[in-house]
Amino acid sequence: MTRRIVGTLFMLMAVAVVTGTTALGQRSATPLNGGNGTLYIGGYPNLIWIIDEATEKVVGTLQTTSGIPRRLTLSRDLKRFYNIDATNEFVEILDIASKKTLDSFKLTEGNRRVRIATLEPDPEHRYLMMITRVSTKLRDRVEIGPSELQQYDLATHRITRTVPWPDGEERDQANLLFSPDGKLLYVLGDEIVIFETQGFTQVDKWNLSNVEEGLGQVSVSFGGFGGLDTVNDEPGFLTTAMTVEDPVQHRRMMGVARINLVKKEFDFYTIGPAGGVNFVLAPDRKRGYGLESAIGRYQFWTFDLEQRRIVSRAEFEGRPRMSLKTSSNGRLLYIYNAGNTIDLYDAATYKYLRTITLDGDVTTGFYVVPRQTAPVKATAGR
Amino acid sequence: MRLRTLGRGLVGIALLIGALPLVAAQSQTPAAPAPPGTATAAVDEGIPVTDPDVVKACGGCHVPDDKRRMTRISYRRATPENWELTVRRMMSLNNVQISPEVARRVIKSLSDSHGLAPEEARPIMFDAERRLIDFTYSGDKETHELCSRCHSIGRVLSERRTKDEWNGLIAMHRYYYPGIDGASGGFRRGGPGSQANAAGRGRGDSTDNQQPIDKALTHLIGALPLPSSEWTSWSAAMRTPRLAGRWALSGYQIGKGPVYGTVTIADRPDLPDSFTTDGRFTYTKTGQTVTRRSRAIVYTGFQWRGRSADAPDDPGTWREVAFIERNLQEIKGRWFTGPHDETGIDVTLRRVSNDPLVTGTDVIALRTSAPAQRLRIYGVNLPERAAPTDIDLGQGVKVSRVVSAAPEMLTVEVDVAADARVGVRDISLGGSTRPAALVVYSTMDGIKVVPQAGMARLGGVTMPARTEQFEARGFSSGPDGKPGTPDDLDLGPVDAQWSLEEYTATFKDDDVKYVGELGPGGLFTPNVEGPNPNRPGNRNNVGDVWVVASYPPAGANVAAKPLRARAHLLVTVPIYLDWNSREVGR
Numbered sequence: 001m002t003r004r005i006v007g008t009l010f011m012l013m014a015v016a017v018v019t020g021t022t023a024l025g026q027r028s029a030t031p032l033n034g035g036n037g038t039l040y041i042g043g044y045p046n047l048i049w050i051i052d053e054a055t056e057k058v059v060g061t062l063q064t065t066s067g068i069p070r071r072l073t074l075s076r077d078l079k080r081f082y083n084i085d086a087t088n089e090f091v092e093i094l095d096i097a098s099k100k101t102l103d104s105f106k107l108t109e110g111n112r113r114v115r116i117a118t119l120e121p122d123p124e125h126r127y128l129m130m131i132t133r134v135s136t137k138l139r140d141r142v143e144i145g146p147s148e149l150q151q152y153d154l155a156t157h158r159i160t161r162t163v164p165w166p167d168g169e170e171r172d173q174a175n176l177l178f179s180p181d182g183k184l185l186y187v188l189g190d191e192i193v194i195f196e197t198q199g200f201t202q203v204d205k206w207n208l209s210n211v212e213e214g215l216g217q218v219s220v221s222f223g224g225f226g227g228l229d230t231v232n233d234e235p236g237f238l239t240t241a242m243t244v245e246d247p248v249q250h251r252r253m254m255g256v257a258r259i260n261l262v263k264k265e266f267d268f269y270t271i272g273p274a275g276g277v278n279f280v281l282a283p284d285r286k287r288g289y290g291l292e293s294a295i296g297r298y299q300f301w302t303f304d305l306e307q308r309r310i311v312s313r314a315e316f317e318g319r320p321r322m323s324l325k326t327s328s329n330g331r332l333l334y335i336y337n338a339g340n341t342i343d344l345y346d347a348a349t350y351k352y353l354r355t356i357t358l359d360g361d362v363t364t365g366f367y368v369v370p371r372q373t374a375p376v377k378a379t380a381g382r
Numbered sequence: 383m384r385l386r387t388l389g390r391g392l393v394g395i396a397l398l399i400g401a402l403p404l405v406a407a408q409s410q411t412p413a414a415p416a417p418p419g420t421a422t423a424a425v426d427e428g429i430p431v432t433d434p435d436v437v438k439a440c441g442g443c444h445v446p447d448d449k450r451r452m453t454r455i456s457y458r459r460a461t462p463e464n465w466e467l468t469v470r471r472m473m474s475l476n477n478v479q480i481s482p483e484v485a486r487r488v489i490k491s492l493s494d495s496h497g498l499a500p501e502e503a504r505p506i507m508f509d510a511e512r513r514l515i516d517f518t519y520s521g522d523k524e525t526h527e528l529c530s531r532c533h534s535i536g537r538v539l540s541e542r543r544t545k546d547e548w549n550g551l552i553a554m555h556r557y558y559y560p561g562i563d564g565a566s567g568g569f570r571r572g573g574p575g576s577q578a579n580a581a582g583r584g585r586g587d588s589t590d591n592q593q594p595i596d597k598a599l600t601h602l603i604g605a606l607p608l609p610s611s612e613w614t615s616w617s618a619a620m621r622t623p624r625l626a627g628r629w630a631l632s633g634y635q636i637g638k639g640p641v642y643g644t645v646t647i648a649d650r651p652d653l654p655d656s657f658t659t660d661g662r663f664t665y666t667k668t669g670q671t672v673t674r675r676s677r678a679i680v681y682t683g684f685q686w687r688g689r690s691a692d693a694p695d696d697p698g699t700w701r702e703v704a705f706i707e708r709n710l711q712e713i714k715g716r717w718f719t720g721p722h723d724e725t726g727i728d729v730t731l732r733r734v735s736n737d738p739l740v741t742g743t744d745v746i747a748l749r750t751s752a753p754a755q756r757l758r759i760y761g762v763n764l765p766e767r768a769a770p771t772d773i774d775l776g777q778g779v780k781v782s783r784v785v786s787a788a789p790e791m792l793t794v795e796v797d798v799a800a801d802a803r804v805g806v807r808d809i810s811l812g813g814s815t816r817p818a819a820l821v822v823y824s825t826m827d828g829i830k831v832v833p834q835a836g837m838a839r840l841g842g843v844t845m846p847a848r849t850e851q852f853e854a855r856g857f858s859s860g861p862d863g864k865p866g867t868p869d870d871l872d873l874g875p876v877d878a879q880w881s882l883e884e885y886t887a888t889f890k891d892d893d894v895k896y897v898g899e900l901g902p903g904g905l906f907t908p909n910v911e912g913p914n915p916n917r918p919g920n921r922n923n924v925g926d927v928w929v930v931a932s933y934p935p936a937g938a939n940v941a942a943k944p945l946r947a948r949a950h951l952l953v954t955v956p957i958y959l960d961w962n963s964r965e966v967g968r
Contacts, residue, residue: 087560088560088561113557115560135553135556139443140443140444140453140454141453141454141550142550142554144556144557172563172564172571173563173564173570173571295887296886296887296888296889298888315889317888317890317918319919339913339919339920339921340913340920341920
């Protein structure tokens, strides 16, 4: 019993150290809010809500002109959203400051339907890299073309390049990410392929099934429902969760992977048994939070990324189909997805606080953008 | 899960069947059965289309070759429902301009010339009959799971295609439905180096290197090919079904019990393979008598599709889907109605001759050591002067008195001896025997709730609700005294007390407060659809709960605990988006 009490106290102290507060609630005198950032989330019908994080009120919308937003990509300078609509055919570029649509296009023409699985704008907004697939409707049949990695010039509105797939094997789904200087393009999927962006030749490939001899198959998560969100990451880095199954015992472990986008380095460590946990990085980059969501088992996790350990786990009353984000000050956890609400939890205690209710169902990922103290350089990392 | 996906998949079938009876109301050209021997052609050679109506309607795009094989069409066989789905898609998405009358003729013709054989159609009748069952396709689990994400696997099993045609079907799916390659549809995943791929390689399992859709295609091409011995046989033997005459009806509606009556089928001289019916039946539990007339058409020589009405001004609120046995002596199927086809009667029609025909009884269980148990025997041409000794119920069961006798019903009193053997009994009367008409039992050992897996849909504001009817049935453990063994005896429905309990899928689950109400007769009525501001998270009134039946058996000690049983009920969202509708693909 004594040992258990000591262990509990130790755990509470650990939480206090990591979160900068104490379990006794020194901050209870001040209202607990998420910071002074801005929240963006797309929804039905045809809009992106703008929510002031401090007041937790909807303060505006970005209206999309091309349909229901489905896949939002925030540009590197945090000034634009690139949206793929629910049909995967329309791309719309929205300017956040003016709330105006800057550009939109679709590649579908006549009986030739082009779907865009994913896109990534280059840091200078000159072109997009996209994974596309053409389906052509003929008189009595449909022909499905291969998946293609393509460069789309935003000035001329033309496909300017089709990049051959490594080994000639097409990829269906992958996240795309540029290095901060725009000189490298990462294709992040079940393997990681790196291209230079002058001629788009392959310069490296990390086969995750063979990261280290004896380690086993590594699987890296790149964003889940919302896609990549590297707002909180150090410029030039991508931190995410990974799982690995060792080849001998066949046990699955979870860990954290960190990619140095400039140096082309892949660092990782395991942290405990795999539990189907979605990972998000906290703004201070010292912590990460996890969301385990299975029927009857909803848990928050807190990771200490400096000590490389799990600080705490706790069950909470979740809801079906959840996704997780941290607030801009790291003190709140946002639960969203599937529905028209965003639930707010205390990141230190996992206590439910309140709910932001929207006028329609959420259809996209969720962006938490800290208040900018200085203009974000176009070449800066996210 | 399977049940949920099946329910989702059944959406479109509702539309499809709903339109089919209209076929019967229109004039049409005679069916154009496939020329003898065409189905014996080599793999991928195709079945010629000989009906000029089909060639005219479809030939603009599906150009016939010199052997009268039309592109796509000749390389596929399907049920009437699936042919209708295709014609609807052609009209709505490909701008085919044909009249409804021509469309119906095309569906009829193709169902006859490019249809399924009885042996091929029988296992999937549940799909056309709109039964909500937990069906698992044993042929290939992965194919089942992939296809059932969006629609019933029954729709897939309603097809026979060449390799190119299966590929063409998948290409059509990928063209119309965004997301089908990805997580929503699951057709494809990742790319080279995926976890599954690597794992597969590690095991030396080459099939795991395939994309899910490619694995499914491999299975479908092998399991459901265009040519088959069954179709070869049936396409040669298929004939106009001669069904005119009088038929005895027996059926069962869950929650309302057995029905018995007669149906007279008449040919429609103006339309081939088409019929009218005039029927009358009675619910034995309540005595309610129903008169119903219908129009029907028979596809492929054995597939009855009709629509019936209770009154002259009724446009036809009940639909009829049935399977005609090859000997033309029995027709079995389901009559159903409701916004989700959830209300139905399992119907069997047996051809009536001049001889007596016993169709069933009002109760199906007789207890041992019980004298003078009242039993009604239903049928046609029953002897009006039957003596107790004319009625044979087997060892230990004696008819002590004939209370009343009429050609369609005898009422008798039965004494069941204490030592009567427990088990299934036949009824023999006037030379007619109804096998397994009832059972003899000594004690009711338990009850069961059917269906074991029910589903309701929220509705009532803008979307129609789907109710679910439950029924409690008694059972005896049978001669071996062990429950759950093959000799268990179904004792028929019992009047149970009903309640809902939380199915605690999550901690602090609260579904039971919101999903709806269970009536005293076991009918569940769901709550309304849409977000509920009074529920945490503004959630819909969806959820899953236990449906619990409680029943004190007759003669049991008052202090004894009642028998209890339960079933699972899923209360889900309305069908907001019809995945079969043309709007989806536009």
